[in-house]
Amino acid sequence: MLVGWTKRCFKGKRSLFLFILPITLYMVVFFLYPVIYGIFISFYDYSLGSPRTFIGLQNYVLLTHDNQSINSLFTTAIFVASAVLSQLVLGLGIALLLNYEGKTMNIIRTGILLPTVFTPLVGGLVWKALYHPDLGLITYYLQALGINIGRGLTVERSTALFSVVLVDIWQWTPLMVIIILAGLKSLPREPYEAGMVDGASSWHLFQYITLPLLRPILGVALLIRSLDAMKIFDIIWAITGGGPGTATTVTNLRIYEVGVQHLRIGYASALSNVLLVLGVITGVLFFHFLYSKKYGGM
Amino acid sequence: MKPWKKLVGLLLIVCFTMVSITLLGITQEKPYKGTVLRLASMADQYADYLKVLGEKFEEVSGAKVEVDILGYTELYAKITSDYATDTKLYDLATVDIVWSGGFAQKKWTVDLTPLILRDYVELDVPDILPVMWTQGSWEGKQVAFPMAGYANSLIYRKDLFDDPEEKVAFKAEYGYELRLPRTMDEMRDVATFFTRPDENLFGLVANGARGPAVAQDWMEYMRAFGGQIVDEEGNVVVNSPECLAALEFFVDIFDKWAPPGAIGYWWDDRETTYRIGQSIMQSSWSIARAGYEDPAISLVFGKTAMGVTPTVPGVLPRLGFGGWGIGINADIDPERQAAAWAFIKWITTPEIQKEWMLHDGAPIRLSTLLDPELNAKMPWLSTMLKLFIHGDGEYRPRLPEYSQIQSILGLCVNQAITHELTPKEALDKAAEEIKALYSK
Numbered sequence: 148m149l150v151g152w153t154k155r156c157f158k159g160k161r162s163l164f165l166f167i168l169p170i171t172l173y174m175v176v177f178f179l180y181p182v183i184y185g186i187f188i189s190f191y192d193y194s195l196g197s198p199r200t201f202i203g204l205q206n207y208v209l210l211t212h213d214n215q216s217i218n219s220l221f222t223t224a225i226f227v228a229s230a231v232l233s234q235l236v237l238g239l240g241i242a243l244l245l246n247y248e249g250k251t252m253n254i255i256r257t258g259i260l261l262p263t264v265f266t267p268l269v270g271g272l273v274w275k276a277l278y279h280p281d282l283g284l285i286t287y288y289l290q291a292l293g294i295n296i297g298r299g300l301t302v303e304r305s306t307a308l309f310s311v312v313l314v315d316i317w318q319w320t321p322l323m324v325i326i327i328l329a330g331l332k333s334l335p336r337e338p339y340e341a342g343m344v345d346g347a348s349s350w351h352l353f354q355y356i357t358l359p360l361l362r363p364i365l366g367v368a369l370l371i372r373s374l375d376a377m378k379i380f381d382i383i384w385a386i387t388g389g390g391p392g393t394a395t396t397v398t399n400l401r402i403y404e405v406g407v408q409h410l411r412i413g414y415a416s417a418l419s420n421v422l423l424v425l426g427v428i429t430g431v432l433f434f435h436f437l438y439s440k441k442y443g444g445m
Numbered sequence: 446m447k448p449w450k451k452l453v454g455l456l457l458i459v460c461f462t463m464v465s466i467t468l469l470g471i472t473q474e475k476p477y478k479g480t481v482l483r484l485a486s487m488a489d490q491y492a493d494y495l496k497v498l499g500e501k502f503e504e505v506s507g508a509k510v511e512v513d514i515l516g517y518t519e520l521y522a523k524i525t526s527d528y529a530t531d532t533k534l535y536d537l538a539t540v541d542i543v544w545s546g547g548f549a550q551k552k553w554t555v556d557l558t559p560l561i562l563r564d565y566v567e568l569d570v571p572d573i574l575p576v577m578w579t580q581g582s583w584e585g586k587q588v589a590f591p592m593a594g595y596a597n598s599l600i601y602r603k604d605l606f607d608d609p610e611e612k613v614a615f616k617a618e619y620g621y622e623l624r625l626p627r628t629m630d631e632m633r634d635v636a637t638f639f640t641r642p643d644e645n646l647f648g649l650v651a652n653g654a655r656g657p658a659v660a661q662d663w664m665e666y667m668r669a670f671g672g673q674i675v676d677e678e679g680n681v682v683v684n685s686p687e688c689l690a691a692l693e694f695f696v697d698i699f700d701k702w703a704p705p706g707a708i709g710y711w712w713d714d715r716e717t718t719y720r721i722g723q724s725i726m727q728s729s730w731s732i733a734r735a736g737y738e739d740p741a742i743s744l745v746f747g748k749t750a751m752g753v754t755p756t757v758p759g760v761l762p763r764l765g766f767g768g769w770g771i772g773i774n775a776d777i778d779p780e781r782q783a784a785a786w787a788f789i790k791w792i793t794t795p796e797i798q799k800e801w802m803l804h805d806g807a808p809i810r811l812s813t814l815l816d817p818e819l820n821a822k823m824p825w826l827s828t829m830l831k832l833f834i835h836g837d838g839e840y841r842p843r844l845p846e847y848s849q850i851q852s853i854l855g856l857c858v859n860q861a862i863t864h865e866l867t868p869k870e871a872l873d874k875a876a877e878e879i880k881a882l883y884s885k
Contacts, residue, residue, distance in 0.1 A: 302863075392860040
């Protein structure tokens with residue numbers, strides 16, 4: 148009877164529905180519901196421990212006058228642009244270097260993934276110790292080399308953001324390497340053979356064959372890292388706490404400050420929704436660029 | 446009935462009665478057997494042994510106490526979201542003295558007043574120093590029980606202050622005897638005198654990291670200059686001339702006298718720089734005192750003294766008092782509240798307080814501070830007792846809005862010391878944001 152019931156359950160299109168049911172439930176509970184609730188609560192003046200009051204779009208209006216929140220969006224944009232583009236360039240270079248077969252290459256490829264294994268918060272704490280203005284190894288060696296780092300890389304407003312960008316590059320370049328390497332491995336051999344027959348140099352092969360064929364892969368890698376970098380919180384929280392001043396206060400950190408420290412859940416939700424919309428716009432622009440024939444897309 | 450049947454019946458009754466009494470005794474000895482309490486604790490020096498006490502309590506009462514040790518901001522975030530959303534994640538939590546107003550107003554932790562009155566004799570309330578009760582008290586309610594009393598004082602290297610060569614050099618430069626500063630001008634002189642970057646020596650250090658660390662340290666200097674955040678009439682006066690002078694002095698600490706990295710210091714960083722002999726003076730809390738004498742972590746053992754933080758002329762010195770109470774989650778059921786109260790009573794007994802003191806605890810009882818064995822091992826306890834007797838529990842505002850005020854100051858003061866804003870701009874911005882809190 149059980150076998151018969153199971154067979155009936157998984158007959159025809161019903162089986163498709165049953166297979167996607169668990170992930171659908173997961174998405175509804177852990178994604179859709181929080182997003183909808185976040186939009187709902189952003190229309191309220193709501194502080195934890197106090198009753199909520201409907202205020203319409205007031206939180207969004209407040210945001211347009213809140214310099215700290217606006218600055219955090221700019222800081223996030225600078226962080227994303229500098230970290231992700233650096234990871235792309237470095238990732239591509241390293242992937243090209245590693246695009247050879249051999250036992251040594253296998254070991255190097257495995258080893259290069261080590262930074263991604265670290266929990267970002269743990270990695271941040273380790274780097275915080277390395278960057279320590281008085282006792283850190285990085286500080287010590289930079290000063291020994293005669294490089295002027297002021298009071299310390301993470302406590303000077305001019306270098307603090309660069310310091311955390313560097314940590315993000317260290318942690319996530321290997322992911323770029325793996326994605327791009329997989330793409331390189333999947334490229335067809337024939338265009339290269341034809342190019343070599345025609346006398347193309349290595350640079351020409353890279354410029355006119357490798358890059359165009361890799362474009363979709365690079366686009367996807369950029370998209371994944373950009374959306375991830377927009378959500379950055381842990382390494383900045385661990386290393387600088389958003390300081391010095393507001394030098395490293397990214398949007399997620401501002402949301403934490405407003406929502407968790409100031410307990411203003413309504414306003415924090417509004418800020419979260421703005422970040423969500425920016426993420427969606429980023430994704431749409433990426434796909435448009437990737438797939439639009441105007442830009443040589445697929 | 447046959448006689449032997451009567452005898453067997455009687456024996457069975459006696460055995461049953463004896464077993465029942467025995468079981469009752471065991472149950473009464475461990476009345477909370479099977480109960481697991483979760484306690485969120487600040488990651489201060491006392492916390493490691495609080496874990497040990499949590500385990501020991503199970504032997505006494507049957508209840509197991511699991512202690513989560515958290516950083517300051519993480520502790521506040523976790524317990525407030527737990528209380529506000531009724532998730533009952535924690536049964537007990539350490540409560541900073543400055544959170545008293547907020548916790549009382551929102552009824553997040555149990556008002557312990559009836560329990561304290563009921564168990565007055567058992568608690569030996571008169572043995573608990575009066576100032577300790579400001580931990581967790583607000584408008585007649587006691588929302589946390591005193592657990593770890595901290596006295597604020599100026600910590601300094603007495604060996605350097607007593608050094609004959611230093612004394613001669615100081616008098617030659619400044620025209621008066623080298624001594625513990627009595628005014629903020631003398632503080633400037635002493636800090637400047639002992640700042641010798643070439644020798645990796647710095648005259649005065651403070652917390653500079655954005656957030657509660659810099660806010661709390663600045664507030665100590667704010668008091669020294671006669672400043673307040675909110676005056677007696679409820680007006681926001683954080684940008685008063687007194688507060689501005691305090692912030693200008695505070696900016697000078699980082700520009701002139703503190704190690705270069707102090708801009709990013711939290712409490713543990715500040716204590717480390719003192720213990721390794723890099724910094725000479727700091728305004729600090731008594732919980733760290735024992736650490737200066739531990740050769741395993743300190744290079745300045747035997748060289749530290751405690752004094753009163755100086756003030757500007759016309760401002761009476763205030764002996765700052767702070768520390769941590771322990772509160773019971775108001776959302777948990779009465780049985781768990783009873784177990785939690787039993788734990789609080791146990792860890793605050795004179796015997797456990799003494800044991801805790803020997804493992805980096807902080808005192809709340811007069812008997813603990815007068816204990817001969819403890820005084821032999823910690824000669825500074827007598828100074829600490831004087832600080833507690835004259836301690837001021839209102840040293841920092843225990844307002845319901847304190848956490849938001851601290852967060853605002855934590856950014857604005859950090860912006861001043863990093864020169865992102867001038868001191869006046871920073872305090873005007875802080876005043877505007879704090880006023881906005883009160884206008885809601």
